[in-house]
Amino acid sequence: MPQPLILASTSEIRAKMLSNAGVPHTTSGARIDEEMVKEALLAEQASPRDIADTLAEMKARKISDKTPGAIVLGCDQVLDHRGVLLSKPVDSHDALTQLQALRNDRHTLLSAAVICEDGKPVWRHVGVVRLRMHDVSDAYLQDYVARNWDSIRHAVGAYKLEEEGVRLFSRIDGDYFTVLGLPLLELLSYLALRGDLPR
Structure with a gap:
C-alpha cells in the first residue's frame, strides 16, 4: 500500500504542483533558520x-x-548570481536591488528535493536551471515590484x-x-518506481 507523502513546506506552488500531478499529500511546514544555515555553509x-x-x-x-x-519531501531553492546567493527579499527596496543586479545577465536556480523515511534520506535530486533576464528599465522594475510585491516577497530573486x-x-x-521550486519529473519517476504512484 502506498505510503502517505508529507510535503515539509508551506509553499503553495509546490503543493499545487503535487496536487495537479495527482500526488496525494499533506503539508507540514518545517521551521528552519535558513539564513543561519546558509551563512554557516x-x-x-x-x-x-x-x-x-x-x-x-x-x-x-x-x-x-x-x-x-x-x-517526507523537503525542498529548497537557491539562486546563484555570479557566485553570490540571493535570498528572499526583505522589503520592496531589496527586491528592486535584486532585480537590478540580475537584469541583462545570467543566473542559476538550483531546486533541491530530498525524501526522508523514518528520519533518514532515501532519495534526493537537485535540478538546475539557467536563466537570462532582459535589460529591463528601472521604471519597469519599479512598477513591477509595486504591482507584484505581495506575491514576489516570498520568491528568491524577487520574481515569479x-x-x-x-x-x-x-x-x-x-x-x-x-524554476517553480520542485524537480517534479524526477520526483514522480521515483514515486512511481517505489510503487507509490501507479503508472
Missing part, C-alpha cells in the same frame, strides 16, 4: 548545490523524525516565472517545474 565554502540540498534534507528530516512510516515575472526573461535553459 558559505563560511565552509559549500557550493550552492550543496546548500540547497542540505536545507531540503534538514526540512525533510525535521518532519520525518516526528512522523514514522511516512515519506508563473506570473508576470516571465516577461523579465529572454532565455530559460532547463525544466519549468524546477
Whole structure:
C-alpha cells in the first residue's frame, strides 16, 4: 500500500504542483533558520548545490523524525548570481536591488528535493536551471515590484516565472517545474518506481 507523502513546506506552488500531478499529500511546514544555515555553509565554502540540498534534507528530516512510516519531501531553492546567493527579499527596496543586479545577465536556480523515511534520506535530486533576464528599465522594475510585491516577497530573486515575472526573461535553459521550486519529473519517476504512484 502506498505510503502517505508529507510535503515539509508551506509553499503553495509546490503543493499545487503535487496536487495537479495527482500526488496525494499533506503539508507540514518545517521551521528552519535558513539564513543561519546558509551563512554557516558559505563560511565552509559549500557550493550552492550543496546548500540547497542540505536545507531540503534538514526540512525533510525535521518532519520525518516526528512522523514514522511516512515519506517526507523537503525542498529548497537557491539562486546563484555570479557566485553570490540571493535570498528572499526583505522589503520592496531589496527586491528592486535584486532585480537590478540580475537584469541583462545570467543566473542559476538550483531546486533541491530530498525524501526522508523514518528520519533518514532515501532519495534526493537537485535540478538546475539557467536563466537570462532582459535589460529591463528601472521604471519597469519599479512598477513591477509595486504591482507584484505581495506575491514576489516570498520568491528568491524577487520574481515569479508563473506570473508576470516571465516577461523579465529572454532565455530559460532547463525544466519549468524546477524554476517553480520542485524537480517534479524526477520526483514522480521515483514515486512511481517505489510503487507509490501507479503508472
